Amino acid sequence: MERKELVHGIIISAVVLGFYVLSKVLTSAQMSLLLLGVAFVLFFTEIIPIAFTAVLVPVVLSVTGILDANTAFSYFGYKWVIVFLFMFMVGEGLFRTGAAQKIGELVVRISGASEVRLMLFIMIVTAILSGFLSNTATTVALLPIVVAASRSAGISPKRMLLPLAWAASLGGTLTVIGTPPNGIVNSVLEEMSLQPFGFFEFGKIGLPLTILGIALAVTVGRMFLPSSEASFSGRAISELEEVQDDRMWLAIVIFVLTILAMMLKLLPYQTAAALGAVLMVAFGIISAKEAFNSVSWTTVFLFAGMLPLSKAMEVTGAAEMVGKAVTGYIHSPYILLLAIMVIAFLLGNSMSHTATTAILSPLAVSISQSAGISPYPLLMAIAMTSSIGFWTPVSTPPNTIVFGPGEYSFMDYIRAGAIIEIPLFIALYLLIILLYPF
Numbered sequence: 001m002e003r004k005e006l007v008h009g010i011i012i013s014a015v016v017l018g019f020y021v022l023s024k025v026l027t028s029a030q031m032s033l034l035l036l037g038v039a040f041v042l043f044f045t046e047i048i049p050i051a052f053t054a055v056l057v058p059v060v061l062s063v064t065g066i067l068d069a070n071t072a073f074s075y076f077g078y079k080w081v082i083v084f085l086f087m088f089m090v091g092e093g094l095f096r097t098g099a100a101q102k103i104g105e106l107v108v109r110i111s112g113a114s115e116v117r118l119m120l121f122i123m124i125v126t127a128i129l130s131g132f133l134s135n136t137a138t139t140v141a142l143l144p145i146v147v148a149a150s151r152s153a154g155i156s157p158k159r160m161l162l163p164l165a166w167a168a169s170l171g172g173t174l175t176v177i178g179t180p181p182n183g184i185v186n187s188v189l190e191e192m193s194l195q196p197f198g199f200f201e202f203g204k205i206g207l208p209l210t211i212l213g214i215a216l217a218v219t220v221g222r223m224f225l226p227s228s229e230a231s232f233s234g235r236a237i238s239e240l241e242e243v244q245d246d247r248m249w250l251a252i253v254i255f256v257l258t259i260l261a262m263m264l265k266l267l268p269y270q271t272a273a274a275l276g277a278v279l280m281v282a283f284g285i286i287s288a289k290e291a292f293n294s295v296s297w298t299t300v301f302l303f304a305g306m307l308p309l310s311k312a313m314e315v316t317g318a319a320e321m322v323g324k325a326v327t328g329y330i331h332s333p334y335i336l337l338l339a340i341m342v343i344a345f346l347l348g349n350s351m352s353h354t355a356t357t358a359i360l361s362p363l364a365v366s367i368s369q370s371a372g373i374s375p376y377p378l379l380m381a382i383a384m385t386s387s388i389g390f391w392t393p394v395s396t397p398p399n400t401i402v403f404g405p406g407e408y409s410f411m412d413y414i415r416a417g418a419i420i421e422i423p424l425f426i427a428l429y430l431l432i433i434l435l436y437p438f
Helices: 003-022 028-045 050-063 079-096 099-111 115-132 135-152 158-171 180-191 203-218 245-263 269-282 288-294 297-315 318-327 333-348 353-371 375-387 397-403 410-435
Strands: none
Touching: 003 028, 003 050, 028 050, 028 297, 028 318, 050 297, 079 099, 079 135, 079 245, 079 269, 079 288, 079 297, 079 397, 099 115, 099 135, 099 245, 115 135, 115 158, 115 203, 135 158, 135 245, 135 397, 158 203, 158 397, 158 410, 180 353, 180 375, 203 375, 203 410, 245 269, 269 288, 297 318, 297 353, 297 397, 318 353, 333 353, 333 375, 333 410, 353 375, 375 410
């Protein structure tokens, strides 16, 4: 054992023990905020692999009693964790038969081998699909195709997977069904017996943001993307490995039917994904071993490990405590809007954008009622700000999905994401003031 590893082990042991001791003197809300801060220090320093930093979160939540063990670890069976896991297997079928490579070659023929044109083409297609499908499912479905297209063009997939995630998040802001935060704010409005936002009303804000985001990505944002080689699920299919092209069309049919089953809501998402994976193995398109090896376990662990912290922030009142601390003494609606957006920005980059919206929306309603202003600008701001969290791999499902396959570091998200998110934040603030009077 190296000295560095010994030190890291001692640090992690001390973290768990320290939280246990502090749980006797701090409130659950304070403990949740402290755990959030410690988790981010560990993410940034990467003294242990990021996936296991995420696993440490439910461990601490359970040890300290903030959440019971069943709740803390229940998210390993969460809907989107299951979808991620099985769709990696379905995507592997497209690789093993050469289907993804051929689709990638078609994309390259349409867009050319230029990095700018390829990125632009991928982002536009992704944004459009994400407006009418789940942006999470869109990212999962397109990931193997984007990797194949990148390789066909001789470009590292690392240059394309973050833009794929950005475009999916941006496209989700176009309609009420594109991303969960949009549905959440509508639910809050309906509970207040107020008129919810219309199906395309989110697009009044979302479309300009999407256009601006794509433009920024293919220009200045592209300069900050990492350039080293990455592989789908940490591994590439080479000339040297067997490609079962005789089953290509069968793999494509299974893939398309899986997506259609999700799209048309013929089956629950996780059921459709699991059935697609089973069929890939049953028809011999991939072996069971290949199926298991195709999964980006970092993605699975990261998502499942961080979700219980979102739950803890909610049930302990930690997020509400932060919100009230910032907004309690603000009277100007314009500053209030900015404060709400800053909170949504910070929380949205720290935890699930869905959880951020669910936590802040009721708070925004109570604030708007106390201030005597319309809740619409505040709710729209929360939904949109939460959906454009590009700084971390835990902020949105698309960001999480590409983290493992892209072999990104935590800092990769900050370096590239800041260039996109800061101008979008400013544009969003101005658009809401312009379109939604207080």
